[in-house]
Amino acid sequence: MKLRSTTHGIAREEGTPSSDAFGVRTWGETVMAVLADGAGMGEPAREAAQRAVRSLLENYEARPRTWSPQRALTEFTQLLNRTLYQESLARFDRPEMVSTLAATVIEGDRLYGVNIGDSRVCLARNGTLEVLSEDHVEADRTHVLTRALGMAPDVEPHVFERTLQNGDITLLCSDGVSNHLSTDELAGELAASGTARGIVKAAHKCASEETMDDMSAIVLDVAQTGRLRAMSERDLSIPASLRKGEVIDGYELVRSFQDSDRVWLAEKNGQRVVLKFAPLEAADSEAHLNAFVRETWNATRLDSENIISAHEPAGQTARYYVMEFVDAPSLSKVLQDRRLSVDSAIGLGRFLGEAGSTLLRRDLVHGDIKPENILCVGDYAKLSFKLLDLGSAAEVFSVTSRAGTASYLAPERFHGAPISERTEIFAMGVTLYQSLTQAFPFGRIERFQTPAFHAAKRPTKLNPNIPPWLEAVILRAVARNPQRRYQHYSEFIYDLAHPEKVEPFFEDDAPLLERNPLGFYKAGFYILLLLTLWLLMQLLTRP
Incomplete structure (x- = not known):
């Protein structure tokens, strides 16, 4: 069912x-x-x-x-x-x-x-x-x-x-x-x-x-x-190993992806597709089998231009599902050579917000938003994007573990908070920050580490081409305090589409010079003025 x-x-x-x-x-x-x-x-x-x-x-x-x-x-x-x-x-x-x-x-x-x-x-x-x-x-x-x-x-x-x-x-x-x-x-x-x-x-x-x-x-x-239930109970084999040139249900395996032999580029009737096979553990573990069945269900029921389309072929004999093949590099590959332009980064942010909204309409969150799971389609002048890998997708608020990639997890996720729009927006903000600076706002975080989050370095320090309004959007998206972060995808998308309405953003512990330079210099001026007057009074009243 x-x-x-x-x-x-x-x-x-x-x-x-x-x-x-x-x-x-x-x-x-x-x-x-x-x-x-x-x-x-x-x-x-x-x-x-x-x-x-x-x-x-x-x-x-x-x-x-x-x-x-x-x-x-x-x-x-x-x-x-x-x-x-x-x-x-x-x-x-x-x-x-x-x-x-x-x-x-x-x-x-x-x-x-x-x-x-x-x-x-x-x-x-x-x-x-x-x-x-x-x-x-x-x-x-x-x-x-x-x-x-x-x-x-x-x-x-x-x-x-x-x-x-x-x-x-x-x-x-x-x-x-x-x-x-x-x-x-x-x-x-x-x-x-x-x-x-x-x-x-x-x-x-x-x-x-x-x-x-x-x-x-x-x-x-x-x-x-x-x-x-039929999906989990069908008598489908789970191949122990897969090799280049092997033919499964008419699909010829061309090469594997992601340093894994469970995701393959394949060809059938002259058309190239991607096959994702169940993990080996699913052969003996009901939990792993159910997880793959759930992943297959999520992947095949989503219909959006922002997300890679998928289906199950009729008459299949092995446990896998078929995804469309998009001949494009991942954002991670692109960032190894160059940063995104400001215009491309804005497009990326709006794409991520819209893809998140699509999933949320099914009460789902992606769970692992990062450059490795985003395809860059087009050339440098005009990029579009596709989201892939729903292996970590889950119902909103259903996951309280650290599932996902540590460097993109919101601070509260390290302390048992459930996955939500706010935690997904944090991952989107980290991805935008990385796309424009080739760095992480809070440094690279290891899988089993429980980090102490200090204030993120302002991205304009690393890339002066970033306009102030876009910096404010990114810093609000990666705010350490979830209450100060964007609460909904719609807010995130709106600010990216209306730069003139974006207000400056500073963390609660940001110094006055950073939060209000004019106020800082005004305060300094009045302090110096009072000090000067006091010194003058001392000089005039000396015997």
């Missing part, structure tokens, strides 16, 4: 806990998503929502094999309802642990679901959104639930089932989202961004102070039904 899941939630008020809860779990051939909205802002409602998500995920995974998905969803929902109702009576003498519930299970090409209350489940197909769930609310007072978990000793959940097609998108959301976005607007947001974060942010923008509510969403984007 080729499926991407994203989740996102925000509380009604910043700094307060949300009454929404949600979770996604994958095991075997099953993907399950559960979302619950506690009825009220109190702790019992919040606990009920959290219990509902945790209980349904755990119970369904261990369900009896003889139960159908519909029966399992119904049985476990009714069991959960009785538990919450009885516990509420015992603890509060009335139903307080009350929550809505929306849950879906994907097995193969079938979608099974259940809901109670007004949390919705929708299915997007070919730009049209179908609401699969029922809203259990009063006709005239839609904020009043007529059915919910824990509200009564017995409950009858709404159960539904659909056949999935490639490209279908399933959305689960709380009423905080569905009350602010119509069905057509939800369909439009799914088509535009395709992520839970995009849906929730759009709903949040539409909310007023009076209608603000907890908001949460889960998006399950089914690129291909059943394919991801």
